[in-house]
Amino acid sequence: MSRTALIAIGGNSLIRAGERGTIDEQLANAHATARALASMVARGWRIVITHGNGPQVGAALLRSERAAGEVYTHPLDVCVATTQSEIGYLLQRAMEFELRQLGLTTPVLTVLTQVRVDPDDPAFTDPTKPIGPFYTKKEADEKQRRLGWNVVEDSARGWRRVVPSPEPQEVFEQPIIHKLMDDGMIVIACGGGGIPVIEHEGHRVEGSEAVIDKDRASALLAAALGVDLFVISTDARQVYVDFKKPTQRGLDRVTADELQQYYDEGQFPPGSMGPKVESALRFVRGSGKDVIITSYEHLVDALDGHDGTLIVPA
Amino acid sequence: MSRTALIAIGGNSLIRAGERGTIDEQLANAHATARALASMVARGWRIVITHGNGPQVGAALLRSERAAGEVYTHPLDVCVATTQSEIGYLLQRAMEFELRQLGLTTPVLTVLTQVRVDPDDPAFTDPTKPIGPFYTKKEADEKQRRLGWNVVEDSARGWRRVVPSPEPQEVFEQPIIHKLMDDGMIVIACGGGGIPVIEHEGHRVEGSEAVIDKDRASALLAAALGVDLFVISTDARQVYVDFKKPTQRGLDRVTADELQQYYDEGQFPPGSMGPKVESALRFVRGSGKDVIITSYEHLVDALDGHDGTLIVPA
Numbered sequence: 001m002s003r004t005a006l007i008a009i010g011g012n013s014l015i016r017a018g019e020r021g022t023i024d025e026q027l028a029n030a031h032a033t034a035r036a037l038a039s040m041v042a043r044g045w046r047i048v049i050t051h052g053n054g055p056q057v058g059a060a061l062l063r064s065e066r067a068a069g070e071v072y073t074h075p076l077d078v079c080v081a082t083t084q085s086e087i088g089y090l091l092q093r094a095m096e097f098e099l100r101q102l103g104l105t106t107p108v109l110t111v112l113t114q115v116r117v118d119p120d121d122p123a124f125t126d127p128t129k130p131i132g133p134f135y136t137k138k139e140a141d142e143k144q145r146r147l148g149w150n151v152v153e154d155s156a157r158g159w160r161r162v163v164p165s166p167e168p169q170e171v172f173e174q175p176i177i178h179k180l181m182d183d184g185m186i187v188i189a190c191g192g193g194g195i196p197v198i199e200h201e202g203h204r205v206e207g208s209e210a211v212i213d214k215d216r217a218s219a220l221l222a223a224a225l226g227v228d229l230f231v232i233s234t235d236a237r238q239v240y241v242d243f244k245k246p247t248q249r250g251l252d253r254v255t256a257d258e259l260q261q262y263y264d265e266g267q268f269p270p271g272s273m274g275p276k277v278e279s280a281l282r283f284v285r286g287s288g289k290d291v292i293i294t295s296y297e298h299l300v301d302a303l304d305g306h307d308g309t310l311i312v313p314a
Numbered sequence: 315m316s317r318t319a320l321i322a323i324g325g326n327s328l329i330r331a332g333e334r335g336t337i338d339e340q341l342a343n344a345h346a347t348a349r350a351l352a353s354m355v356a357r358g359w360r361i362v363i364t365h366g367n368g369p370q371v372g373a374a375l376l377r378s379e380r381a382a383g384e385v386y387t388h389p390l391d392v393c394v395a396t397t398q399s400e401i402g403y404l405l406q407r408a409m410e411f412e413l414r415q416l417g418l419t420t421p422v423l424t425v426l427t428q429v430r431v432d433p434d435d436p437a438f439t440d441p442t443k444p445i446g447p448f449y450t451k452k453e454a455d456e457k458q459r460r461l462g463w464n465v466v467e468d469s470a471r472g473w474r475r476v477v478p479s480p481e482p483q484e485v486f487e488q489p490i491i492h493k494l495m496d497d498g499m500i501v502i503a504c505g506g507g508g509i510p511v512i513e514h515e516g517h518r519v520e521g522s523e524a525v526i527d528k529d530r531a532s533a534l535l536a537a538a539l540g541v542d543l544f545v546i547s548t549d550a551r552q553v554y555v556d557f558k559k560p561t562q563r564g565l566d567r568v569t570a571d572e573l574q575q576y577y578d579e580g581q582f583p584p585g586s587m588g589p590k591v592e593s594a595l596r597f598v599r600g601s602g603k604d605v606i607i608t609s610y611e612h613l614v615d616a617l618d619g620h621d622g623t624l625i626v627p628a
Contacts, residue, residue, distance in 0.1 A: 021386045059385035063377035071373035072335045078400055085399035085426050086392055097517050109490055112399050112424035176423055203411050
């Protein structure tokens with residue numbers, strides 16, 4: 001029986017530092033990640049792929065805003081939906097190509113994914129996730145007044161909208177994804193953390209304008225699928241303690257308790273490695289299975305235990 | 315054994331005449347169509363849903379163009395991809411809701427769909443399909459010069475880009491869609507006729523900037539899936555001969571040969587009913603199964619043989 005893994009790819013990994021993020025650049029980056037994932041499949045892994053959408057959903061919101069007087073606008077949930085097939089299309093094409101380079105014909109499928117959130121989630125009363133374009137103070141005030149947006153000043157680059165980032169409660173398409181994985185397909189799902197959807201009396205209705213953290217949604221899906229391994233593919237080779245200090249040290253293999261201790265010491269910044277470590281700990285503790293955090297270049301070596309950070313239950 | 319059907323929904327059926335096409339309007343229209351489809355499922359039909367994207371992909375191109383100086387642009391194939399999940403999301407939510415109203419829990423899944431086109435298709439040397447916003451003569455000339463676009467004057471409303479509309483050759487995801495249908499799921503697929511993709515030496519590479527007629531792609535998929543019935547859901551209650559003349563007459567039940575004769579007489583305008591009749595004839599002749607052409611309001615009665623136009627092999 002082959003082993004199963006869920007790999008969560010950062011939305012930023014398709015748009016690298018210094019890139020404008022053209023579709024050609026994103027496709028080239030998708031191929032680089034897909035090569036590593038195809039090697040994994042060649043070694044007998046059955047995989048599910050999830051991905052973020054940070055820069056892409058920001059671009060989608062801006063496009064909608066710039067054309068607002070001429071065509072209908074896209075609310076945030078629809079923007080998340082569109083990025084699922086934008087990024088899914090690039091990843092799927094790259095995966096299909098890289099698999100065939102290795103003589104594999106495993107089918108790849110991108111599925112629209114909705115994730116249930118709780119309308120009473122405290123995140124809805126305290127929006128914290130910056131999203132979309134930067135505005136001047138005047139523009140931001142006007143958005144706040146006219147559209148009811150929450151806005152914050154963002155590191156001297158201007159003002160920005162903030163939206164709630166509620167906890168993912170349930171990936172609606174999980175049973176289907178499970179079946180497709182069992183049938184030998186590679187599924188690309190849960191793009192951008194999934195479309196946040198609120199349920200009333202058993203009926204799904206559109207969520208408030210919110211986004212779900214893709215690592216949290218991925219950890220939830222990985223646990224529900226019962227995969228053997230959860231991989232967080234990021235731009236860092238390893239999880240580091242004393243990051244950017246002379247004493248910086250990469251973690252090779254760490255137990256959940258050890259990692260929790262580093263986390264409690266404040267070793268991992270909230271905006272970057274923090275949420276990944278949190279999601280990794282949730283998965284390891286909930287499932288008793290391992291997590292690898294590494295970048296795509298080091299993924300194959302990490303599977304052999306020679307690179308990346310391996311997080312084990314105990 | 316329950317009967318199977320593929321229903322092709324017009325992209326225009328989500329944006330009605332006189333509507334601006336807000337997402338709320340499109341969702342309300344999606345519910346109206348979904349109610350008819352849910353009734354069909356309640357009567358024991360297993361269904362696959364496809365849809366057009368005319369107004370939606372035009373809006374997507376315009377959004378991309380208006381934000382072009384600020385964020386990366388979306389080429390046409392990516393715009394088609396984004397409309398697959400934009401419209402799929404609305405249709406899926408509407409279907410899930412309307413099914414549950416009838417006590418049904420049939421799972422619904424939206425899948426990204428790529429369709430192979432032939433690079434030697436004559437359509438590539440003769441682009442005819444108008445797409446996207448209207449331009450002034452000056453703007454159109456500049457697009458032509460700078461981007462190599464083909465442009466045409468469109469019925470006194472201005473100039474417009476035209477793109478190739480090649481024949482669909484193969485729906486790549488068809489085997490998976492078939493399996494999902496057999497497993498009892500409702501699949502939403504082939505949005506906007508599918509993303510046109512060209513294959514070189516067995517590898518999929520991005521198609522030229524083209525769009526595929528959604529009725530042609532739907533007929534191809536319906537035949538490959540071997541469904542018992544192909545439904546073209548449009549804004550007309552029936553197929554008419556002598557349309558808008560005093561002698562206008564709706565067709566209740568017609569054989570392929572009779573319909574072909576009307577087609578050859580020029581009864582069906584190329585821009586509207588013509589391509590639907592063509593796709594219906596292809597399916598009926600290729601599969602020996604029936605086609606219904608009607609609007610969603612009359613679909614349930616049409617299944618009983620009391621409304622719409624039924625096209626039979628002989």
